[in-house]
Amino acid sequence: MRRVITVTVINQSGVLNRVTGLLMKRQFNIESITVGHTEQHGISKMTFIVNVEDQAKIEQLVKQLSKQIDVIKVNDITDKSIVMRELALIKVVAPPNLRSEINSIVEPFRGSIIDMGKNVITYQIVGNPEKIDAFIELIRPYGIKELTRTGATAFVRDAQLKPSAQLSILQ
């Protein structure tokens, strides 16, 4: 099961290490992790995506994280209505004769060009991780020179609607 967990922590040195160390000790496999400041001074928020086998394991994960002294709150937001975004920077081989073709792929994903070279273009793309995966697969045949992703960050939407099946990856 892929779960999205947010952890609100007191921003002290070593806190990221504490959380990842705990996950390592308890054998949880982290897919992605992001950390950053929040609207409150001294409070940071982590978002991580983990793969766990079952409900009992996810419960254990939340409980173990909650036990940490520097951790204020832990939420498993997977089943909620959430906004989730990840940023990817992708340097693609793009000789002049193929540029318009590549751009036609980029456009529906609302990616933007942030750097350009003689034969390469660097795109920035923002969206949920699946959208980025899909984009990468489409662009791969042209030749990816370099790729970096931030990992997902997320929180729950203001209005909690009944979650419906996602129809499009182009959110």
Next chain:
Amino acid sequence: MSAQVQLKKQSATEQEVDQECKASKTGAEIFIESLQNQGVEIIFGYPGGAVLPLYDALYRNPIKHILARHEQGAIHAAEGYARVSGKPGVVIATSGPGATNLVTGITDAMMDSLPLVVFTGQVATTVVGTDAFQEADIIGITQPITKHNYQVKNVQDLPRIVKEAFHIASTGRRGPVVVDIPKNIANAIFDSDAVEEASINLPGYQPTLHPNYLQIKKAVSLLSTAKQPLVLVGAGVLAADASKELTEFVEKYNFPVVNTLLGLGSIAGNHKLFLGMAGMHGTFTANMAINNCDVLLNIGSRFDDRLTGNLKKFAPNAKVIHIDIDPAEIGKNVPTEIPIVADAKEALLSLLEQTFEVQDLTLWHEYLHECQEECPLWYEDDGDGTIYPQFAVETIGRLTNGEAIITTDVGQHQMWTAQYYSFKKDHHWVTSGGLGTMGFGFPAAIGAQFAYPDKKVISIVGDAGFQMTLQELSLLKEFKLPVKIFILNNSCLGMVRQWQETFYDERYSSSLMPVQPDFVKLAEAYGIKGYKVEKVDEMEAIFKEAIESDEPTLVDCRVKELTLVNPMVAPGKGLAEMIGVKKG
């Protein structure tokens, strides 16, 4: 320079001097003051370069400092002190090797939820991270083995951190807290006298002590349906000082009780409702009780694998009610019907407030009684005059009337003590349960004796484990501690040998110790009276003399070498599949 300006300058300097006099305390002095505010009376430790300022501030201070002969001895002593007194054990060690020598003790305290506050020295912040002389990243090293840890980065934070450290170590599920103090922080000038004012600010730490009322109601209604109820009691009851409430509760409803290894003493060993220790080397009756119960009320035990055996076969018919102060323990190993997050004492008091009807338990008690009658603990004595270790433990139990504080390491001697020493009182059993640390028992006895100078403290150890920390014998002489050491000497690593015999075709790979020191002479070298006992007919007299003596004594008791700990649940087996059970 005009006279006026000069005057102004002079008064400014005077002011500065005044200011400095008023608050010219160093970090180290503030640190010691903070310890005094926490009511610390005794520290176990070992000095070194990075903690010299702390030791200097300790000089002629009323807080007693016990100089162990190895940091591991210091921390195990602090654990023994914490276990019997309930107060946090305090340890100081220097940076680098001093700090790393504490790692085993910190882990041991973490596994057994003992309150410890450990202060380690650190190189100056100016050189932290440069691989300086005697630098070790003790914060990184101890992160997975502490309840929490701190590095003090600003001397102004020191009083607050000390206060928080004691608070975290001794509340909720207790555990070790490490505070790393760089040398320049200890030397820095603290610029106000705000030690008293330091306030705890821990928004992420709010232990739940009071049980949820609805959950208690649910537990009560489940218990009232039980035809074969069982109460499993772990160290949580001892940590909460709830032995009295436990006994009252089980007596009120006539519920049978089993203990975990660390829970021993929470109910008197000779209580009629007590079925003994459960688990790998538990009694047949205790394990059959778990196997056959229909409602299992677990109070303060974490369902350790040495208790449960194969989880798939654990308490197959039981609905589980689990009371634990640590929510993460509930449902971790065993699926739980009714989770109750609470301090054991609070939970028991809530249960006692309720009055409910229970089913007729006559048949259940009859069955358990039959088990006890038919398959009691047993050992064979072939009558050749050698001493059986179980008999040695029984004799110690008889001679102390089950009222001594007993400490052990891990291994065969530990299990025999758990099985054959019938504890009459709580807080009298100090053993390394979760981590299973050899070398723990003897220094732990020293700590226990410091906590209770007037009580009889006995350390039952194996010949191998004792050799890991025996240098602490010096302390017995130095502080006139009347600790009694009983070495159940079988010239081998007993439990390792037992497993090699049982599961590895008697291939005794590196488990035999045919060459042993002369323990009597060794004791004498440290200025302690030593006895050697080899025959059963001389045992009682020597044991009696040793136990009744007011002096520290060591008894090298040579026991039958090839004795096994029985009965046993083999690894991977269920509690109902015990081997080594004998019909009595």
